[in-house]
Amino acid sequence: MKPAIRDxxxxxxxxxxxxxxxxxxxxxxxxxxxxxxxxxxxxxxRIRMPYELKMNYCxxxxxxxxxxxxxxxxxxxxxIKSIRxxxxxxxxxYRKIIKKQxxxxx
Ligand SMILES: [Zn+2]
Numbered sequence: 001m002k003p004a005i006r007d008x009x010x011x012x013x014x015x016x017x018x019x020x021x022x023x024x025x026x027x028x029x030x031x032x033x034x035x036x037x038x039x040x041x042x043x044x045x046r047i048r049m050p051y052e053l054k055m056n057y058c059x060x061x062x063x064x065x066x067x068x069x070x071x072x073x074x075x076x077x078x079x080i081k082s083i084r085x086x087x088x089x090x091x092x093x094y095r096k097i098i099k100k101q102x103x104x105x106x
Contacts, residue, residue: 001045009045013038017053024066035064055085060092 020034039057042049058065065071065087076082076095086093 001047006045006047009041009047010050013041013049013053016041017056020064021056021066024064024069031066032064055096058087058090058092059094061087061090063087063089065089 016034016038020031020038023034024031035056038053039049039062041047056064056066058071063070065085067073067085070088072086072088074084074086076084082095082097084093084095
């Protein structure tokens, strides 16, 4: 596949997921559909979903999860710099190591 097409698809996925995040509170069904659509683009064109988009899906039940809404986020110990994401659908928790510090409440 041409890199330009791949970029275009990733751009489209980003828009879908961004919209899904905006819609999740007012219209969770629409959000879920948009999230599924984004994922389907990956399977259809056999491209790897960028990491920052993939982390919006639960690793276990594969549902679209939104931090602070359908997923709980807890900060790990500060020296490790990680966050723990708990999916509220299946209660699966996974840890995400973050390289740069994210400013929370400061
Ligand atoms: Zn889950």
